[in-house]
Amino acid sequence: MKLPRPLLSLLAITAATGVAWLARPLLRPLLQPLGRKSWRRSRGIIQHASDAIIVTDEQQSILQANPAAATMFGVSLDDMQGAPLNAFIPRDQRLGANPATSHYFGNTGIHLRMKGRRASDYAVTGVRSDGQHLPLEGSISSLYESGKPIYTIILRDITERKQVQEKLAQSYTQLRELSAALQTIREEERKHIARELHDDLGQLLATLRVDLALLQRQLREPGPRKLLNGMDELLMASITSLRRIASNLRPRALDEGGLYFALESLRQEFVSHYGIACRLHANEEELILDDAYSTAIYRIVQEALTNIMRHAQATRVELSLRRVDDLLDISIQDDGRSIAAQDMDKASSYGLIGMRERVWALQGDISILSDGGTRIMVRLPLPPRAPAP
Template structure:
């Protein structure tokens, strides 16, 4: 049924109703009970007030320790409120304790002032918590600062009242008892506590749960009972005239009941809330465990289905984990490798070195690296179950768990790749040899053709021109015939020039007759004359005393470079610079042209650069092209030399 009264609240309401009825009977006989005096009332009052102070202090401790490092605003407010109330209650007790009989009016005024401050703090705090049901987290630093400030303010207020009691209106007059100010203050406290109880009753009826609110975690049924008891106690405290009347003791008893109910309701902060948090934590742990189980199954699935081999060993080099791919690579089953020493898959000659390297890897603190000494492939050698060896590409990683180090190796069989690479290297070597042979054959063919052109065809054309020159001396030739002979002579001269140029391009005669230095000088002059580009050769003849084959290769490289400059660079100046020491011959060809765009040097049709690289590679040299768009191109070449008995020669 909607808005049904919970059973616990019903019980508390019955108890409250009984106590209200009992109080009503006592109030109705006020004149009778006023005549009753309590012997040794000071000790009783002090004992009851001390019990209240202890309970209030306990509420502070419980509220302060709630929620650990990050407190709730409600627990912080309760902590500082009841700490301040306990301090004022202590001041209330010591203001008259220890004096003979009851204190005088001034001491009683001080005591009642502390009393009112303490009760107003508690009543208003409870009312505020009822009105503001939303809660927020408060940092530990802010909580500590709040407590320090409240303690300082409470002590300052206590000292102020002790030294200047007249700062508050009189609360007690000797001979007549409580003042109207004191009575009206008590009545106001009754009203505040009744409103708090009514609001709590209404909230309990609307709450879906009985004990713990969804946000502000306070046991409201007990707090309702505490507010009701505080309202009753304040009624008794407003009725007495002399401190040793029975109503004062009854008021203190109701006050202790209220304090104890507040303490029990506050315990919900430190017990129910953490218990709920514990339940939530347990659920979170269960969810985490389920997620870990899912991740574990997924990880196991990944390891089991991985195409690469995965193998884990412990510090004693015993295999503790192996996947089917790893077992298949080595020719074993998973059960055969599980628990076996790692040496079972390592060739005999490598076992000692391998174990040493693994231990050193763990001692360095490195978490992962590739295995093997070859930088390109990181090959290591594995041992198959049939005794055959095969190359592996592997990487190793280490992990410390429970002060024990474990090593995991991920690897794959690279037998086919290694075989393919060896075949590729062989093909490349054969192609390089073929390229070198073709270049040698081409140079020989060029040399032969150039010699044939120069020695045979050139001589024939020269002889023909000599015969034509003799014929031109005949005085009997007609004018037209003489003109024809002059034209023929001019054609023969052009043919001889063209023939010489072709022969020089095929094989410069200066290379055979004067050596590399004079051949480069001739090439430099012809390049400048033909293309109008200034070309400087910085070298001397001693630097370029080389054998025929390297001389030809260097000449062709320079020739090809100048051809590229003429075709593509749009340069105005070219510098060819040679430098030589005992170990190497280095030369650069630099232009101030437009440079080579990025990627153009790697085009498949850049046969000029490819030819240069092949020539340099055949001589075991180094070749590098540096270019920047708009700033020209520089070709750097270094060729190694070897010493012989008479002169230095290129390898």
């Protein structure tokens, strides 16, 4: 049997809103050719739906509800019949209870529908008969019957989803805290090893070289002197290598001169080793920070320069650090090859990952722009400055 287009439209509306049983008197003359079997099937779908379906009038009095709705709120179907919808909403969220918190079924729900505005999917908090609150996800639709509007609310309990989201958020926070703790431990270990290398092994090598120089003065035969000269060269190379390793583990400039001095030393070393022009724009007084912040900022800039050296093919780099009140803005810009968007989030991009972790550990933000070169922008919240004595 082919149904006329108006009937098909009406059937679609009633099916979508879940109010087919309410429109039964209106539809019965048109649906009689379809038989009672189809009608019972439609009603059965609604009655056995896992989502709560509630129908109210313009005054938000409940006209109909399915068993899932009664189960959701811990009441019987008879208790829901004729009850105000507000009975299943926390008091502080009921329409008119508090202008600042009047929403959900009120301002953003049926109230909007009454004004002819859209109110589709939204979040809502329901309350069970025992006073327990439960998070819900719902949608509202409207239909006119005998010239009067009726509203259909379909609700889904998302308690489990919320719990999973909260656990994920908690796990994410714990991972961030663990990452920050590991960064701190790693830096402390680097500092300790660097100090041991410089203070102990470095001093031993330096003393050995002094003794070697004394021997060179006492020996006049060319054979032993040549051997001692070779030993001296190897010893000097070992000392140089030791200083480089210790500096990479923990830049002594950070401990001896602070962040500005360390960044200036890093800039000079970068220019000297790689021949890439680099300028530092910063105010030394603005970079007087504690060890944790100084180390993190130094490592961020160091990693950025390493990436530029390895991948950018740049000829010029601009470093800028500017403090405004309790915020520090860092900009690292090069004129080289732009970083590809797909490379920014690669698991193998350890340098970028490390930079992000350090920034996030300090509750900061990092963004990377790639247009005519690459620009890394970091904003870090800083501890308030100590008041002047």
